[in-house]
Amino acid sequence: MSTTAPPPTTTASRPTDPDPPNRARQVVVWTLVSVVAAVCWGVIALVRDEQISAIWLLGAALGSYAIAYRFYARFIAKTVLEVDDTRATPAERNGDGTDFEPTDRRVLFGHHFAAIAGAGPLVGPVLAAQMGYLPGTIWIIVGVIVAGAVQDMVVLFLSMRRDGKSLGQMAREEIGPVGGAAALIAVFSIMIILLAVLALVVVNAMAESPWATFSIAMTVPIALFMGVYLRVLRPGRVLETTAIGVTLLLLALVGGGWVESSGLAETFTLSKETLVLCLVVYGFVASVLPVWLLLTPRDYLSTFMKIGTIGLLAVGLLLARPLLQNESVTEFASNGAGPVFAGSLFPFVFITIACGALSGFHALIASGTTPKMIEKESQVRLIGYGGMLAESFVAISAIIAASIIDPGLYYAINSPASLMGDTLQSASEAVANLGFSITPDQLASAAAAVEESTLVSRTGGAPTLAVGMSQIFSEAFGGGGRAFWYHFAIMFEALFILTTVDAGTRVGRFMLQDTLGNVWKPMRNVSWKPGVWICSAVVVGGWGYFLYVGVTDPLGGINQLFPLFGIANQLLAAIALTVATTLLIKHGKLRWAWVPGVPLAWDAVVTLTASWQKVFSDDPVLGFFAQRDKYATALDADQVLPPATDLDGMRQIVTNTTVDGVLAAFFAILVVVVIADAARVCVKALRDPDSVATTEVPYVRSTLVAPAGLVPTKAEKRAMAEAGAGGPGGSS
Amino acid sequence: MTRVRGWLADGARGLVWYLREASGETAYERYVAHELVVHPGRPVLDRRTFERRRQDDRTVHARCC
Numbered sequence: 093m094s095t096t097a098p099p100p101t102t103t104a105s106r107p108t109d110p111d112p113p114n115r116a117r118q119v120v121v122w123t124l125v126s127v128v129a130a131v132c133w134g135v136i137a138l139v140r141d142e143q144i145s146a147i148w149l150l151g152a153a154l155g156s157y158a159i160a161y162r163f164y165a166r167f168i169a170k171t172v173l174e175v176d177d178t179r180a181t182p183a184e185r186n187g188d189g190t191d192f193e194p195t196d197r198r199v200l201f202g203h204h205f206a207a208i209a210g211a212g213p214l215v216g217p218v219l220a221a222q223m224g225y226l227p228g229t230i231w232i233i234v235g236v237i238v239a240g241a242v243q244d245m246v247v248l249f250l251s252m253r254r255d256g257k258s259l260g261q262m263a264r265e266e267i268g269p270v271g272g273a274a275a276l277i278a279v280f281s282i283m284i285i286l287l288a289v290l291a292l293v294v295v296n297a298m299a300e301s302p303w304a305t306f307s308i309a310m311t312v313p314i315a316l317f318m319g320v321y322l323r324v325l326r327p328g329r330v331l332e333t334t335a336i337g338v339t340l341l342l343l344a345l346v347g348g349g350w351v352e353s354s355g356l357a358e359t360f361t362l363s364k365e366t367l368v369l370c371l372v373v374y375g376f377v378a379s380v381l382p383v384w385l386l387l388t389p390r391d392y393l394s395t396f397m398k399i400g401t402i403g404l405l406a407v408g409l410l411l412a413r414p415l416l417q418n419e420s421v422t423e424f425a426s427n428g429a430g431p432v433f434a435g436s437l438f439p440f441v442f443i444t445i446a447c448g449a450l451s452g453f454h455a456l457i458a459s460g461t462t463p464k465m466i467e468k469e470s471q472v473r474l475i476g477y478g479g480m481l482a483e484s485f486v487a488i489s490a491i492i493a494a495s496i497i498d499p500g501l502y503y504a505i506n507s508p509a510s511l512m513g514d515t516l517q518s519a520s521e522a523v524a525n526l527g528f529s530i531t532p533d534q535l536a537s538a539a540a541a542v543e544e545s546t547l548v549s550r551t552g553g554a555p556t557l558a559v560g561m562s563q564i565f566s567e568a569f570g571g572g573g574r575a576f577w578y579h580f581a582i583m584f585e586a587l588f589i590l591t592t593v594d595a596g597t598r599v600g601r602f603m604l605q606d607t608l609g610n611v612w613k614p615m616r617n618v619s620w621k622p623g624v625w626i627c628s629a630v631v632v633g634g635w636g637y638f639l640y641v642g643v644t645d646p647l648g649g650i651n652q653l654f655p656l657f658g659i660a661n662q663l664l665a666a667i668a669l670t671v672a673t674t675l676l677i678k679h680g681k682l683r684w685a686w687v688p689g690v691p692l693a694w695d696a697v698v699t700l701t702a703s704w705q706k707v708f709s710d711d712p713v714l715g716f717f718a719q720r721d722k723y724a725t726a727l728d729a730d731q732v733l734p735p736a737t738d739l740d741g742m743r744q745i746v747t748n749t750t751v752d753g754v755l756a757a758f759f760a761i762l763v764v765v766v767i768a769d770a771a772r773v774c775v776k777a778l779r780d781p782d783s784v785a786t787t788e789v790p791y792v793r794s795t796l797v798a799p800a801g802l803v804p805t806k807a808e809k810r811a812m813a814e815a816g817a818g819g820p821g822g823s824s
Numbered sequence: 825m826t827r828v829r830g831w832l833a834d835g836a837r838g839l840v841w842y843l844r845e846a847s848g849e850t851a852y853e854r855y856v857a858h859e860l861v862v863h864p865g866r867p868v869l870d871r872r873t874f875e876r877r878r879q880d881d882r883t884v885h886a887r888c889c
Contacts (some may be wrong), residue, residue, distance in 0.1 A: 212889025326873035330847040384879040
């Protein structure tokens with residue numbers, strides 16, 4: 093085993109920086125960018141008690157991203173990681189045409205972005221808007237720059253230097269079996285909670301809405317048709333197939349409006365419980381069907397819709413330039429009594445907004461697929477850091493969409509049904525009790541505008557986002573069409589959530605099969621049907637349980653489960669950042685360990701504080717066990733406490749709070765175990781650098797020529813022309 | 825005017841190139857080119873067989889939230 097490999101003569105072989113004459117121009121351009129960003133931040137900071145335009149948030153975000161990408165990401169690439177373009181990447185060394193394949197940086201950026209960005213950056217910011225637009229916006233922008241994008245880029249780099257090893261493998265090999273096992277358990281449990289919460293978002297958007305239910309249900313036959321078309325009729329013609337699929341999808345969307353006003357409306361009006369059953373059956377069937385039949389075509393469809401809609405939203409925001417109706421900081425930020433989720437700004441904004449600022453789940457994608465396809469080491473900056481900046485921009489768009497709608501309506505949509513009561517009158521009164529105002533008539537007309545029966549207590553973020561997006565789109569592109577845009581947004585979100593559910597169930601099944609295979613060999617065989625069925629059923633049963641609990645919980649499923657999801661996701665980030673920090677120290681770069689170390693410290697403090705409060709808080713609104721005590725005591729006395737309406741509801745609350753509390757504690761213990769185990773390895777590495785081995789693959793000289801960034805420099809263009817490498821249309 | 829038209833044409837060509845690459849439509853072309861260079865003389869799979877194999881070899885990866 094070799095110890096820390098000395099970096100091969102990087103300084104001598106590193107290509108020289110862009111031509112010197114550009115220097116003056118660069119100074120001017122970056123000064124301008126800094127001024128624009130500073131002005132936008134200034135407006136956000138100084139304007140009080142009057143509405144500001146969303147454009148300032150966009151300007152502050154984009155300006156800050158540009159500066160961070162130009163300076164901080166470059167510093168990390170050159171100084172901290174010492175990327176070396178003379179070193180062959182796994183794609184070049186192992187190129188086998190299937191898993192390992194050198195892929196154009198722009199294409200890989202698209203793949204990576206499509207894999208990391210989903211419903212997370214849309215849902216979290218919408219919920220966090222209850223604290224006002226400012227805390228969420230600051231965390232999204234600052235968080236991505238110093239934490240999220242750093243995690244993605246560093247993990248991508250480390251995995252790339254190890255032939256694309258997964259985060260779990262790196263934790264096991266570089267930290268030890270204890271840290272590795274904790275990481276594996278964490279990944280699996282997060283997957284289950286993640287799938288349950290995402291499915292809950294879809295169920296809440298589809299329940300009692302025939303339009304949404306019909307159009308989302310139609311995505312299944314459309315995907316099946318595409319699968320058969322691509323397999324049998326026109327193999328490999330992906331674009332043609334996707335174009336047909338998107339057309340059918342839009343027809344299904346229009347058809348949904350027609351179904352709603354026809355006799356079929358009854359058939360597609362389903363209760364939440366029925367929808368849970370449908371989703372569980374769907375999830376099981378989808379995960380045992382061949383991939384080409386349902387999952388692959390669905391993936392094409394959802395990726396296309398996702399990128400298209402996000403692009404449309406960005407254009408819509410620029411055209412509509414809406415005013416923010418939300419307060420900059422609401423009183424819920426300090427008193428922790430918000431109806432959407434309990435707890436105050438610290439730590440819960442940082443838990444609620446995971447994707448878009450810092451998301452541990454990305455570490456699974458940055459280690460695994462992407463590192464096996466990267467052409468040049470320096471491209472980790474564009475793909476890892478740049479990809480995460482793009483996701484952060486999606487999160488900013490989402491917090492804007494949630495903040496431009498009337499606050500009274502926002503709270504009516506996002507508060508649990510137990511708080512809002514059964515009528516528009518009771519909802520209006522409940523909103524007034526929260527300190528905001530909306531009349532029953534306004535509630536009725538808001539629902540009528542998007543052709544829904546009601547918008548009250550449509551929790552989960554998707555309906556709020558859809559209301560906001562429908563306002564932006566109808567204003568930006570004119571011609572009203574609020575109802576169409578609303579259901580377009582719902583469908584777009586449901587589509588890729590269902591894709592995540594498909595893929596996640598399958599990945600969870602593989603993980604389970606692999607783990608059980610250690611104990612009993614046949615389990616590992618992926619074509620052994622009973623094994624496949626049992627493991628699929630376990631995974632589906634796992635998220636199905638939490639989903640069912642979520643829709644029936646008298647306290648409100650999103651309210652109870654979203655913090656758990658956030659804690660789990662940020663825990664995974666803690667593990668990823670721990671692996672990153674440990675590896676830098678093992679490579680003798682203690683000097684730069686603060687780069688992942690500072691976000692790790694912050695993330696650990698946030699996650700552990702949140703878990704601590706969820707487990708030990710005396711406040712029954714916040715702490716799971718305090719909640720449990722309150723309801724268990726009442727139950728012993730045969731009392732029924734609201735929001736429960738009968739003893740069964742009481743028993744349900746007692747069971748759910750126990751499960752949730754145990755999980756919160758369990759997640760926190762896992763983080764502590766991984767960090768402690770890593771600290772042991774770091775101390776050992778510092779005392780005796782020769783005693784620790786790393787698994788970095790030895791240096792092999794690269795012969796590939798490819799640019800480092802998005803736009804090739806003059807020198808890179810010359811080198812590419814000499815090597816005869818192509819670009820767009822270059823080979824045709 | 826001709827300049828603008830040239831930019832538009834370049835942009836459209838770039839978009840088509842991007843979509844074809846990103847969607848994997850060009851995988852077969854790349855495979856054929858690769859086979860001709862690396863294993864000349866070895867029979868090349870037809871598109872249907874190639875695409876079927878590629879679909880069946882595809883590993884499923886988690887998508888994030």
